């Protein structure tokens with residue numbers, strides 16, 4: 001059965017790019033969010049198999065959203081999308097339960113590899 005993925009990034013082109021890579025490879029995109037608060041809301045609405053979560057977003061950043069989601073959904077699978085130079089935040093995210101991280105600019109193979117590793 002196709003796995004459901006929620007994509008969270010404040011940049012529309014990033015969401016589009018990730019959506020393109022994943023939908024071409026058999027994953028279903030169940031939702032998109034442009035900030036952390038929306039990410040939490042959409043997570044509760046769609047209960048996806050996986051979340052791709054940007055770190056830097058307005059209103060609520062990806063780390064806060066990750067923590068909030070995992071508070072009520074301790075089994076949530078979340079992969080962080082970081083930019084260069086965000087190592088400290090990536091470490092915080094992993095310690096808070098993120099399953100993996102990918103670094104921008106994305107290589108499609110690396111995105112798929114991380115997604116497959118986490119949800120198959």
Ligand SMILES: [Mg+2]
Nearest residue numbers: 010054056057
């Ligand atoms: Mg961003």
